Amino acid sequence: MATQAQIKSVIEDMLKDFIEQNGFELVDIEYVKEGSNWFLRxxxxxxxxIDIDDCSRISEYLSTQLDEKDPIVEAYxxxxxxxxxxxxxxKPQDYHKAVNSHVFVTTYEPIDGSKEFEGLLLSFDDEELVIEIGKKNKTIPITKVASARLAIVF
Known part of the structure; x- marks a missing residue:
């Protein structure tokens, strides 16, 4: 069985040209087991x-590629x-695009006693991000970031 990282790499290679030629952006690939089932997302x-028709086009293209090359042994x-x-x-470009957006970041280890940070992403310079939380700015080294995502403000 190939590792999850190997499968992700193979899928990226399969999709690269199709994604670029059609003006899409590949945001993420997951290959995970949930219960007894495997999912390639x-x-x-x-x-x-992106809309449902775009997703359908990508799915059809990828299905054909997967059928031809058959890189995944188990059912999924x-x-x-x-x-x-x-x-x-x-990716770094995701952080750059997210500047001036509300984000939620978790870190591998506590920074000033916390591992979760939510606020306005003020800047990102490929080394660290600066988030405005309340009236204070928090600088987080990118190497300490466990996960980050855009966040909706209610």
Whole structure:
């Protein structure tokens, strides 16, 4: 059985040209086991937002590629969808796009006694992010970030 990282890499390679040629952005790929079932989830977006027809096109293309190359041994469910309003921030360009947006960040270890930070992302310079929380700014080194996503303010 291939590792989750290997499968993610293979799927990225399969999708790269199709995604670029059609003006999509590959946001994330997950290959996870939930209960007794495996799921291959592809999250994509595009300028102005992705719709069900776009997801269907990506799914059909990827299904054909998976049938031809057959890189996954076990049975799985393929899901292609939008990353949603609380899309994850994974790559440096995701953080750059999220500047001036509300974010939720967790860290691997506490920073000033906390591992969760929510506020306005003021800046990102590829090394650290600065979040405005209340009236104070918190600087978080990117190497300490466990997860980050856009957050909806209610």
């Amino acid at each position: 592809v999250y994509a977006d595009k300028e102005g937002g 469910f393929l899901e292609v969808s939008s990353p949603g309003a609380e899309r994850p921030l994974k």
